[in-house]
Amino acid sequence: MTVQPLHAPRPLGLSSARRDAAHFINGAFTQGTSGKYYDNICPVDGSRIGSVPEGGKAEIDAAVKAARAALDGPWGQMSLNERSVLLGKVAAEINRRFDEFLAAECLDTGKPASLASHIDIPRGAANFTMFTDVAKTVSTECFTTPTPDGAGAMNYGLRRPRGVIAVISPWNLPLLLMTWKVGPALALGNTVVVKPSEQTPLTATLLGEVMNSVGIPAGVYNVVHGFGGNSAGEFLTQHPGVNGITFTGSTRSGEALMREAARGVRPVSLELGGKNPALVFADADMDKAIEGVMRSAFANCGQVCLGTERIYVERPIFNEFVARLKQGAEGLRFGRPEDPGTNLGPLVSELHRKKVLSYYAKAVEEGATIITGGGVPDMPAELAAGAWVQPTIWTGLPDDAAVVNEEIFGPCCHIRPFDTEAEAIRLANSTPYGLAASVWTESLSRAHRVASKMEVGICWVNSWFLRDLRTAFGGAKASGIGREGGVHSLEFYTEITNVCVKL
Numbered sequence: 001m002t003v004q005p006l007h008a009p010r011p012l013g014l015s016s017a018r019r020d021a022a023h024f025i026n027g028a029f030t031q032g033t034s035g036k037y038y039d040n041i042c043p044v045d046g047s048r049i050g051s052v053p054e055g056g057k058a059e060i061d062a063a064v065k066a067a068r069a070a071l072d073g074p075w076g077q078m079s080l081n082e083r084s085v086l087l088g089k090v091a092a093e094i095n096r097r098f099d100e101f102l103a104a105e106c107l108d109t110g111k112p113a114s115l116a117s118h119i120d121i122p123r124g125a126a127n128f129t130m131f132t133d134v135a136k137t138v139s140t141e142c143f144t145t146p147t148p149d150g151a152g153a154m155n156y157g158l159r160r161p162r163g164v165i166a167v168i169s170p171w172n173l174p175l176l177l178m179t180w181k182v183g184p185a186l187a188l189g190n191t192v193v194v195k196p197s198e199q200t201p202l203t204a205t206l207l208g209e210v211m212n213s214v215g216i217p218a219g220v221y222n223v224v225h226g227f228g229g230n231s232a233g234e235f236l237t238q239h240p241g242v243n244g245i246t247f248t249g250s251t252r253s254g255e256a257l258m259r260e261a262a263r264g265v266r267p268v269s270l271e272l273g274g275k276n277p278a279l280v281f282a283d284a285d286m287d288k289a290i291e292g293v294m295r296s297a298f299a300n301c302g303q304v305c306l307g308t309e310r311i312y313v314e315r316p317i318f319n320e321f322v323a324r325l326k327q328g329a330e331g332l333r334f335g336r337p338e339d340p341g342t343n344l345g346p347l348v349s350e351l352h353r354k355k356v357l358s359y360y361a362k363a364v365e366e367g368a369t370i371i372t373g374g375g376v377p378d379m380p381a382e383l384a385a386g387a388w389v390q391p392t393i394w395t396g397l398p399d400d401a402a403v404v405n406e407e408i409f410g411p412c413c414h415i416r417p418f419d420t421e422a423e424a425i426r427l428a429n430s431t432p433y434g435l436a437a438s439v440w441t442e443s444l445s446r447a448h449r450v451a452s453k454m455e456v457g458i459c460w461v462n463s464w465f466l467r468d469l470r471t472a473f474g475g476a477k478a479s480g481i482g483r484e485g486g487v488h489s490l491e492f493y494t495e496i497t498n499v500c501v502k503l
């Protein structure tokens with residue numbers, strides 16, 4: 001494990017004025033009326049980035065009312081083509097202000113700029129262009145229906161926006177995951193109230209400036225900051241003016257949110273936790289498998305819901321695989337986000353570090369062999385207050401160990417050997433979760449056979465996080481309800497009215 005040499009960090013390009021978050025309601029930035037604030041802390045070094053206002057019922061009510069008024073006003077009158085032009089401008093403006101978005105995301109999360117500039121910010125922009133294209137090309141159904149008089153009837157579907165959408169988003173890929181919901185919601189004519197994660201308020205705030213500068217009408221995009229339970233998040237999901245709720249985050253919060261959504265029978269789209277397996281067969285291309293599994297276990301410091309925390313390796317290649325993954329993990333470089341050589345940032349917060357370290361301790365109690373890591377790295381004094389943890393690999397745990405069954409959301413994984421394809425499939429599926437899996441094999445028929453048996457929403461073969469935004473994205477079992485992406489987003493963000501015309 002190496003620690004980045006400390007050079008003077010290049011400025012992250014965010015002016016001090018933008019380090020304090022603000023609500024964005026009805027096209028205006030506001031601190032709200034609750035009078036409550038909390039500090040936004042940078043996980044790289046524990047420094048204070050700025051302040052964040054905590055919204056209460058008044059801010060949520062104002063945001064929902066603004067969203068409703070926009071729906072009833074100019075936004076609701078716009079054609080898909082007009083919305084498409086405006087959302088294209090949003091994407092272009094994010095790209096024009098790329099460095100500011102990058103700086104904001106890196107400050108909030110501590111993630112390497114090399115990662116955020118490759119994934120988070122470009123995807124944040126792309127999420128605004130992709131869904132108008134889908135909406136323009138996907139037709140609704142049409143049936144001709146025989147009637148007793150012989151004249152018949154014609155049925156056709158009309159899509160209408162669902163209304164005011166509550167977007168509750170997490171901290172691990174803040175801009176990417178928030179716009180993954182805001183993009184399609186707006187493309188399809190809805191308006192939104194966003195409650196970003198309390199830990200990553202900056203890019204959602206910055207997006208308010210973009211919305212105003214390209215002429216998105218006031219009230220279409222609203223942001224209220226705050227916490228989840230008994231705070232802005234819960235007040236938003238409870239608000240009777242909200243017509244649908246879309247959420248990415250933990251399964252436990254998803255359950256709470258679903259209870260709120262039951263009032264008024266509001267639809268939910270939930271993308272929740274995972275305990276994702278990788279199956280590595282003896283015929284896999286070892287270099288590709290190591291590269292892919294390295295990313296899936298350690299990218300974003302393991303804080304990706306699609307990440308791999310359980311690795312099953314066919315016995316003949318088990319020792320080699322473990323040795324090579326260990327070598328890879330030990331080659332990762334901690335450092336400040338702006339240092340180009342950094343490929344491992346801190347966890348998002350000290351609180352999350354406590355959770356991850358509690359699993360590191362539990363692994364020892366449960367009898368794991370620590371192949372590498374297992375603790376906190378020695379960091380230079382300037383970074384010592386950051387939320388750093390070592391990338392960690394374990395072997396030797398029983399299948400019922402907590403560490404093998406519960407989502408940790410850190411840079412860690414357990415590796416276990418298997419002997420038969422049937423055993424690998426059984427192990428992969430023996431979890432309440434069902435978000436993602438990856439299968440590594442050079443056998444075409446095995447790849448298709450095993451993929452078809454995975455009880456997950458997304459199965460990659462010989463890859464990981466290879467995303468086509470037109471595909472269905474979401475989780476099976478306790479990993480979620482519903483799918484978003486491409487035409488699937490149309491299902492959640494619109495209501496279909498069937499028109500039946502008697503001829």
Ligand SMILES: NC(=O)C1=CN([C@@H]2O[C@H](COP(=O)(O)OP(=O)(O)OC[C@H]3O[C@@H](n4cnc5c(N)ncnc54)[C@H](O)[C@@H]3O)[C@@H](O)[C@H]2O)C=CC1
Nearest residue numbers: 169170196197227228229233234249250253256272305409
């Ligand atoms: N993408 C994913 O799958 C993510 C999974 N997680 C998992 O969740 C664990 C806990 O992390 P948290 O930050 O607490 O995630 P969380 O799921 O509690 O938070 C995600 C979002 O939901 C909001 N929220 C929480 N409770 C709510 C409620 N009752 N009503 C409305 N909104 C609510 C939060 O304010 C935040 O905006 C992590 O350790 C990780 O295992 C966390 C973040 C993302």
Ligand SMILES: O=C(O)/C=C/C=C(\O)C(=O)O
Nearest residue numbers: 172248303304305306467
């Ligand atoms: O939409 C994507 O490509 C990425 C999704 C990642 C998550 O949902 C997550 O990490 O929570």
